[in-house]
Amino acid sequence: MKASASALSAAADVRRAKSRDAWTRRMPVLVALVLLAAWQVLAQQGMVSRIFLPAPSRIFTFLGQSLVKGDLLPAIGATLSRMIVGFVIGAIPALLLGWAMGRARGVRMFFDPVIAALHPVPKIAIFPLLMLVFGIGEGSKVVAIAISTFFPIVINTYTGTRQINPVYFEVARNYGADRWKTLRRVVFPGSLPTALAGIRIALNTSFVIAIAVELLASRTGLGVMIWFAWQTLRVEQLYGTLFVTAVIGIALNAATAAMSRWLAPWAQPPRERAGARL
Amino acid sequence: MSFRCEAVTKVFPSWPEDVVALRDVTFTVAPERFTCLVGPSGCGKSTLLRIIARLERPTSGTVVYQRGRQPGELRAAMVFQDLGLFPWMTVIDNVAFGLEMLGMGRAERHARAEAFLTRVGLGGFLRNYPHELSGGMRQRAAILRAFLVDSPVLLMDEPFGALDSQTRLVMQEELLHIWKEHKRTILYVTHDIEEAILMGDEVIVMSGRPGTIRQIIPINIERPRQLADRNHPELADLRLQIWRMLEDEVRRDLKIAV
Numbered sequence: 051m052k053a054s055a056s057a058l059s060a061a062a063d064v065r066r067a068k069s070r071d072a073w074t075r076r077m078p079v080l081v082a083l084v085l086l087a088a089w090q091v092l093a094q095q096g097m098v099s100r101i102f103l104p105a106p107s108r109i110f111t112f113l114g115q116s117l118v119k120g121d122l123l124p125a126i127g128a129t130l131s132r133m134i135v136g137f138v139i140g141a142i143p144a145l146l147l148g149w150a151m152g153r154a155r156g157v158r159m160f161f162d163p164v165i166a167a168l169h170p171v172p173k174i175a176i177f178p179l180l181m182l183v184f185g186i187g188e189g190s191k192v193v194a195i196a197i198s199t200f201f202p203i204v205i206n207t208y209t210g211t212r213q214i215n216p217v218y219f220e221v222a223r224n225y226g227a228d229r230w231k232t233l234r235r236v237v238f239p240g241s242l243p244t245a246l247a248g249i250r251i252a253l254n255t256s257f258v259i260a261i262a263v264e265l266l267a268s269r270t271g272l273g274v275m276i277w278f279a280w281q282t283l284r285v286e287q288l289y290g291t292l293f294v295t296a297v298i299g300i301a302l303n304a305a306t307a308a309m310s311r312w313l314a315p316w317a318q319p320p321r322e323r324a325g326a327r328l
Numbered sequence: 329m330s331f332r333c334e335a336v337t338k339v340f341p342s343w344p345e346d347v348v349a350l351r352d353v354t355f356t357v358a359p360e361r362f363t364c365l366v367g368p369s370g371c372g373k374s375t376l377l378r379i380i381a382r383l384e385r386p387t388s389g390t391v392v393y394q395r396g397r398q399p400g401e402l403r404a405a406m407v408f409q410d411l412g413l414f415p416w417m418t419v420i421d422n423v424a425f426g427l428e429m430l431g432m433g434r435a436e437r438h439a440r441a442e443a444f445l446t447r448v449g450l451g452g453f454l455r456n457y458p459h460e461l462s463g464g465m466r467q468r469a470a471i472l473r474a475f476l477v478d479s480p481v482l483l484m485d486e487p488f489g490a491l492d493s494q495t496r497l498v499m500q501e502e503l504l505h506i507w508k509e510h511k512r513t514i515l516y517v518t519h520d521i522e523e524a525i526l527m528g529d530e531v532i533v534m535s536g537r538p539g540t541i542r543q544i545i546p547i548n549i550e551r552p553r554q555l556a557d558r559n560h561p562e563l564a565d566l567r568l569q570i571w572r573m574l575e576d577e578v579r580r581d582l583k584i585a586v
Contacts, residue, residue, distance in 0.1 A: 225426045226402055226429050
């Protein structure tokens, strides 16, 4: 009798814990909905200025309309394609140089000070110079994005390579690994988790820089929509486009997280409890 | 295959004076024997092992193997003190790593590794990563990796140093069991006197700073040895004998430390 009672209460405990987890998981969505609702009410009642803060319903109406009109998707496409091209152009040499610096003393001695000197320069500040060199077309924008991508990846790949425990190189040597096998089986996977962290930062930075160069000099892209909205004081468009950039940012983070789970399954943090994901 | 250290000396340049890690170390390890190397910590045991594995060069002296390296052969495989398994490879890839480096195809090396792993009870963990295994399982995998390459010499650097004493006992028996089936020349480094006596055909006693060989003691306890009841009449005598050799030095080190 007593035993079954305690079993029952254990089952109840599990049930309670499960429903608590379910609530924690839904919490972010719930908070967002409550805030949106409050915003809607405040805006509709005219308690906040419509110029600064249009009602959410109006922002979403604008987004719907511009989807139908067909100017939102091309803008997203322009920004993303620019970003991806620049990212790839920056990321590949960054990975190669990072590994080379990690493994070869000569390369490290040469590039370490160069990177230390160039990295702190705000990348957007050299955009005028890039326009001078690469023209005001696509070239200068892609190069600006590539440069902003390059630094976080090269630094992380280099650091990740240097941090590989020397024991693993000894194991490889003991079993007769040649240079290429050591690279493939020790250097690449050993530096990967840190390199991926750099790629994650770089992807975010490349998005920021893509929008920034579009604000400065472009005819297409989300940055242009934002700037145009400001100049014509279309507040819904301003908020709507910002909302889209936020969603893209979240999607980029989710994509890089999925990529690390796929490429480096051994280096994942222990499964987190529900609700602790953000 | 036997090998021989001849007057191996290792000096690490340092300030204010150089550190002599090993001085004039000379001994022969007979083929297919289990030789234990025991000594206080910091006596250069690991350095000696690394020199024998050709991971490090001696300052003077040589290590001579009975015969030269044949193509596609690894003369001496090493089991490292810890962290020898690659965290980014699954258990089966780790165990098959030696074969992979020798150029064996994926299907064949995986088949061999799987057969070996299954025999020691790791068949259910082929696709797991090392961090998902217990300490004992990890050491088993590391030892299998060394056995699997068929190298005539195995060098083991305190492979069970990090294990709790019960797991350690099981692993010692298991290692002797694998060795009985796959005879190799083993040089086993430990700081545990009892372990050295219970495992070895021969115990090389080293003293430290600089590392020199004190004595080489043959162990004539018959095999298979029952490691669980450690009541061999010879055991106590041998333990005392070795301890006497090392005692002064250990005490001296403690005084310096305090």
